[in-house]
Amino acid sequence: MLWIKNGIVVDPKNKINLEKMDIFVKNGKIVPESEIKKGDCRVIDASGKLVVAGGVDMHAHIAGGKINTGRTMRPEEMRVVRNIAGKFRASVGRVLLTAPAIGYEYAKMGYTTSFEAATPPVSSLHTHEELDSIPMIDKAALPVFGNWHLVFKCIEEKNIEKLKALLAWAIERSKGFGVKVVNPGGVEAWMYGGNVKNLDDQVPGFGVTPREIITWLIRANEGLGLPHSVHLHCNNLGVPGNYQTTIESIKLAKGFKNEKRQVLHVTHVQFNAYSGSSWRDFGSGAAEIAKVVNSMDNVTIDMGQPIFGHATAMTGDAPFQFTLHKLLGARWSNKDTEVETGAGIVPIGYLPNNPVHAVQWAIGLELGLLTESDKVALTTDYPNGGPFTEYPYIMAMLMSKKMREGELKKVHQYVQKATNLPSIDVEKTLYEVIHMTRSLPARILGLENKGHLGIGADADIAIYNLNPLETDFSNEFEKVYKAFKVAEFTIKGGEVIVRNGELLKEVYGRTFWVDARKKVDLEVVMQDVKNYFQYYSLQLSNYGVEERWLKKPERLEVV
Amino acid sequence: MEIGGVMAVVVELITGRTLDQGATVEEKLTEEYFKAVSYIELNEEDFKQLNLKEGDRVKVTTDFGEVVVFAKKAELPKGIAFIPMGPYANMVIDPATDGTGMPQFKGIKAKIEKTEEKVKTIKELLEAI
Amino acid sequence: MQDIVCTFCGSVCDDGEYDLKKKSVKKFCKLGSSKFAEKERIKAPMIDGKEVSYEEAIDKAVEILVNAKRPLLYGWASTANEAIRLGVILAEKLGGVYDQCASVCHAPGTLATIEEGIPGGTLGSVKNRADVVVFWGSNPMEAHPRHGMRYSISAKGLLVKDRKQRKVIVVDVRPTKTAKIADIFIQIKPGYDYAIFSALRAIISGNADAVPSEVGGVAKEKLIELADIMKNAKYGAILYGLGVTQSRGRDRNVENAIKLVQLLNRTTRWIIWPMRGHYNVVGAGEVPAWEVGYQYAIDFSRGYPRFSPAEFSAVEVLKRRDCDAALIVASDPVAHFPRIAVQHLKRIPVIQIDPYPNMTTLVAKIVIPSAVYGIEAEGTAYRMDCIPLRLKKIIETNYWTDEKILEEMLRRVEKFKG
Numbered sequence A: 001m002l003w004i005k006n007g008i009v010v011d012p013k014n015k016i017n018l019e020k021m022d023i024f025v026k027n028g029k030i031v032p033e034s035e036i037k038k039g040d041c042r043v044i045d046a047s048g049k050l051v052v053a054g055g056v057d058m059h060a061h062i063a064g065g066k067i068n069t070g071r072t073m074r075p076e077e078m079r080v081v082r083n084i085a086g087k088f089r090a091s092v093g094r095v096l097l098t099a100p101a102i103g104y105e106y107a108k109m110g111y112t113t114s115f116e117a118a119t120p121p122v123s124s125l126h127t128h129e130e131l132d133s134i135p136m137i138d139k140a141a142l143p144v145f146g147n148w149h150l151v152f153k154c155i156e157e158k159n160i161e162k163l164k165a166l167l168a169w170a171i172e173r174s175k176g177f178g179v180k181v182v183n184p185g186g187v188e189a190w191m192y193g194g195n196v197k198n199l200d201d202q203v204p205g206f207g208v209t210p211r212e213i214i215t216w217l218i219r220a221n222e223g224l225g226l227p228h229s230v231h232l233h234c235n236n237l238g239v240p241g242n243y244q245t246t247i248e249s250i251k252l253a254k255g256f257k258n259e260k261r262q263v264l265h266v267t268h269v270q271f272n273a274y275s276g277s278s279w280r281d282f283g284s285g286a287a288e289i290a291k292v293v294n295s296m297d298n299v300t301i302d303m304g305q306p307i308f309g310h311a312t313a314m315t316g317d318a319p320f321q322f323t324l325h326k327l328l329g330a331r332w333s334n335k336d337t338e339v340e341t342g343a344g345i346v347p348i349g350y351l352p353n354n355p356v357h358a359v360q361w362a363i364g365l366e367l368g369l370l371t372e373s374d375k376v377a378l379t380t381d382y383p384n385g386g387p388f389t390e391y392p393y394i395m396a397m398l399m400s401k402k403m404r405e406g407e408l409k410k411v412h413q414y415v416q417k418a419t420n421l422p423s424i425d426v427e428k429t430l431y432e433v434i435h436m437t438r439s440l441p442a443r444i445l446g447l448e449n450k451g452h453l454g455i456g457a458d459a460d461i462a463i464y465n466l467n468p469l470e471t472d473f474s475n476e477f478e479k480v481y482k483a484f485k486v487a488e489f490t491i492k493g494g495e496v497i498v499r500n501g502e503l504l505k506e507v508y509g510r511t512f513w514v515d516a517r518k519k520v521d522l523e524v525v526m527q528d529v530k531n532y533f534q535y536y537s538l539q540l541s542n543y544g545v546e547e548r549w550l551k552k553p554e555r556l557e558v559v
Numbered sequence B: 001m002e003i004g005g006v007m008a009v010v011v012e013l014i015t016g017r018t019l020d021q022g023a024t025v026e027e028k029l030t031e032e033y034f035k036a037v038s039y040i041e042l043n044e045e046d047f048k049q050l051n052l053k054e055g056d057r058v059k060v061t062t063d064f065g066e067v068v069v070f071a072k073k074a075e076l077p078k079g080i081a082f083i084p085m086g087p088y089a090n091m092v093i094d095p096a097t098d099g100t101g102m103p104q105f106k107g108i109k110a111k112i113e114k115t116e117e118k119v120k121t122i123k124e125l126l127e128a129i
Numbered sequence C: 001m002q003d004i005v006c007t008f009c010g011s012v013c014d015d016g017e018y019d020l021k022k023k024s025v026k027k028f029c030k031l032g033s034s035k036f037a038e039k040e041r042i043k044a045p046m047i048d049g050k051e052v053s054y055e056e057a058i059d060k061a062v063e064i065l066v067n068a069k070r071p072l073l074y075g076w077a078s079t080a081n082e083a084i085r086l087g088v089i090l091a092e093k094l095g096g097v098y099d100q101c102a103s104v105c106h107a108p109g110t111l112a113t114i115e116e117g118i119p120g121g122t123l124g125s126v127k128n129r130a131d132v133v134v135f136w137g138s139n140p141m142e143a144h145p146r147h148g149m150r151y152s153i154s155a156k157g158l159l160v161k162d163r164k165q166r167k168v169i170v171v172d173v174r175p176t177k178t179a180k181i182a183d184i185f186i187q188i189k190p191g192y193d194y195a196i197f198s199a200l201r202a203i204i205s206g207n208a209d210a211v212p213s214e215v216g217g218v219a220k221e222k223l224i225e226l227a228d229i230m231k232n233a234k235y236g237a238i239l240y241g242l243g244v245t246q247s248r249g250r251d252r253n254v255e256n257a258i259k260l261v262q263l264l265n266r267t268t269r270w271i272i273w274p275m276r277g278h279y280n281v282v283g284a285g286e287v288p289a290w291e292v293g294y295q296y297a298i299d300f301s302r303g304y305p306r307f308s309p310a311e312f313s314a315v316e317v318l319k320r321r322d323c324d325a326a327l328i329v330a331s332d333p334v335a336h337f338p339r340i341a342v343q344h345l346k347r348i349p350v351i352q353i354d355p356y357p358n359m360t361t362l363v364a365k366i367v368i369p370s371a372v373y374g375i376e377a378e379g380t381a382y383r384m385d386c387i388p389l390r391l392k393k394i395i396e397t398n399y400w401t402d403e404k405i406l407e408e409m410l411r412r413v414e415k416f417k418g
Helices: A065-073 A099-109 A121-132 A149-156 A160-173 A186-190 A210-224 A243-251 A286-295 A318-328 A355-370 A388-399 A401-410 A414-418 A430-445 A477-485 A523-535 B019-023 B031-037 B044-049 B122-128 C030-036 C054-067 C081-094 C107-116 C123-129 C147-152 C177-181 C193-204 C220-232 C250-264 C281-292 C314-319 C339-347 C359-363 C402-417
Strands: A002-011 A016-026 A029-031 A042-045 A050-053 A055-060 A081-083 A111-119 A138-143 A180-182 A230-233 A264-266 A299-302 A309-315 A333-336 A344-350 A461-464 A489-492 A495-499 A511-515 A553-557 B006-016 B039-043 B057-062 B065-074 B080-084 B106-115 C017-019 C024-026 C071-075 C097-100 C119-121 C132-136 C167-172 C184-187 C235-240 C269-274 C325-329 C350-354 C366-369 C379-382 C388-391
Touching (some): A002 A430, A002 A461, A016 A430, A050 A430, A055 A099, A055 A388, A065 A121, A065 A309, A065 C281, A081 A099, A099 A111, A099 A489, A099 C281, A111 A121, A121 A138, A121 A160, A121 A511, A121 C379, A149 A160, A149 A523, A160 A511, A180 A210, A186 A318, A210 A230, A243 A286, A286 A355, A299 A430, A318 A333, A318 A344, A344 A355, A388 A430, A388 A477, A523 C123, B006 B039, B019 B031, B019 C030, B031 B080, B039 B057, C054 C350, C071 C081, C071 C314, C081 C097, C081 C281, C081 C379, C097 C314, C107 C250, C119 C250, C123 C147, C123 C235, C132 C220, C167 C177, C193 C220, C193 C250, C250 C269, C314 C339
Parallel strands (some): A002 A042, A002 A050, A111 A138, A180 A230, A230 A264, A333 C119, B039 B065, C071 C325, C132 C167, C167 C184, C325 C350, C350 C366
Antiparallel strands (some): A002 A016, A016 A029, A050 A461, A309 A344, A333 A344, A461 A489, A489 A495, B006 B106, B039 B080, B057 B106, C017 C024
């Protein structure tokens, strides 16, 4: 039992803003005072300190084949030593991190949940093995559907029942959490050396278009009532002028409605918010996108903020990764994966003096500032934009115009004419930034017990050495940044695991997965699956992950 | 050619997998494994030059060691010889890894000559290392 | 029992049929059948040839390992990920060296991946799309017998519906069994793979004048012919083997091949992938990569992982006598290492964990018999293309699994270290 005493609480889900209150924890949950005996509690005096829910990272590449190939390709990344083996595991990594390092670093920062953004369904077991090796946090994985032949076939047949059954089957087999879509149709086009350029391009070999893929998947996702919405990485990522495709894609959500959450989440929008026609006149389309998102009530986005320094581009967007390889002359890995998807990995970096990188950096911030705080989650699309350990930098920047002015002086001046960042006065409040890093991502994912401190929530709590009532967030940005970098206390499931950057206890979190099989009749699609399995290189009976192979699975049943 | 009065050929030696070697790789203390790894394959011309019959033994000498193995004829280019991967091959390949950790198992210059010496058993070979 | 997963070579065929009465497997090749056949087992744990209990053997093994200044933990390619992970953690706790079989096999491919990345794909992509397949320095008919029929030669797929729609090319120094069934066989001189890759790159990038009339024993016309076939492929695959990694040039050969594939991808689609030998050698590299950042040759003596193939690969460590104890799991270095490395294994105390007696058993001070994954124990393995497959438990056994043995070792080591 835990009694967090007298902290200054910010809990946007429960509309608590800077209230001095006590939080009580029992059996890993937040409970009312009546359920504990104060005398039996471990007491944490949080007087003068900020108390919030543990951070929720709704989009990061933390586990699976492409992450591991990234590590293998980049021993130069693995040489930074973060922890020497002793009571805890050795922990290494610069921006790319080993599994133990990922868990430890999230925990030190006060983050307690992270979702692997994209896993190829056929190699889900690898993703889960890596997730199971990450300590401290609760986790889940999103299988990809946007280039899966089986999905194409259901859409060709215009058969919504088949598509729903397929999704339910696939999410259960991959022990995944929802429906991720990456460059729909484009990765299949890459198998022929091409890509798709607009929503109505025909996918080679199939009578479907990206527009249809996205729309049908939204329809099926909503028909199943999955906790999370379709999670979309738009077509044309990284292409100057692509903001138009992004807006067109966002508008596909029109006509759909869900009481609890968005029907479409568009991810790392920074990479899809470019204006211009080439790298020479490239600029920001962030304002246009923010306007559209703000005008809709059923779409959310996340930033995909670049951080100056090293990064690694790793996505399922295989054709884009090849383009990047040609553009930069950089090393390049690729993985065409059965009939499901692809992936690509290219080492990159962001330099403040590079006009393109500077604009990318500005665009991420513009999206964070101009989009309503109830619609934009904070991410770097780790490791594509940069380390997740720099979320505090983004938080401080969103809250301080002065900090932004200082940073703007250090970057290429092209930013002045290509973006609106210098003229944006918006300073988000602490309440908003906590929402963007806790309660909003939890709601977007459909996690009822995460991202807040209400009764019944998981006792994932972060206490920061920052008195929000006595801090001038506009001017004391250094102090704010430092405070959020290293939590004073991180509590996971009621256990105090980190204090002031020092690991105290190693715990292992749960892996959430969604079971929607009761909502469908699997037989509707199984014959098609069986027939198509002739094109796989393994047996259908050996496809999929059984729950008992996971360390701590937690099944979320959809009823 | 003659070297010191004895007929010898110089070959480039390759070592590698075979089906028989693989099929017995988990039974290394058996006669089958011994048969699967204790021979060298030579091109027909090289085989003739050494006056060999099937079942004869040869001594294989490289800069790194020597080993006695059975000789077999096989379809190989002249001047190329093959020993299945295993303890006999490893007596004569190059342990230098050039900084990679990988010895040079393929492409070693070797001298082959007919011999009356016996082929050591697995255990005898291990003893001699 | 149906759809058994084979635990021999990197093809990891998963369509086997196990006959519980006959205790043998159907459909698998000669290698797989031998894997599932009954053979001599190490009967019981032994210390210095004397039979002891598992607990006693593990106690003694741990005593040797914790008292060693620098133990070498090697092998790992023929066991499941669950065991490998414990092995990595054990090496970390002991401050020893972790190395795995790829070290003497496909590790040069990892070095090339570090230099260039690896433009690859899974075996299903080859089966479905590849109209040109080049086996370079690889002889699957002897090392991966069912690879061709399942994935790469006669396998029928979505776009390649017939053997005739696929061109199979073998590049090797001798006419292998695979060369015999290929459409084109190109014989090259040993050690000239690098030069030939360079020649192909020159031809394909429009610089054929830079190529002499003969490269590595291959006439220029033949190289131009090969380059044309490659350029005109709709989707090609170079599947390379030890001919490339174990010959002169090693990792540089693979690097050059990768650069060729990068070039080809500018006008058509090609992938390149290694023909991994053991059923879970991929796991032996992937597990340490996510646990500690590297695939092999990892030293933990400073309390954190350091990667250096020249210093910390097993052959180098043994050659330089840089280890004073060895734990060998699921491998037989005494049979497969160069003589000079084996000499050191004879000097130091060796602890072996393996189901079957092999040459390493002959030098081991402590021998701990384990269950066979895929027959007596369940676990996860990664096929050569990194697709994970779950190994099945078909029959009961009293043998402990590698996982259990290592768990017990780790527990004792943690207790000792405090």
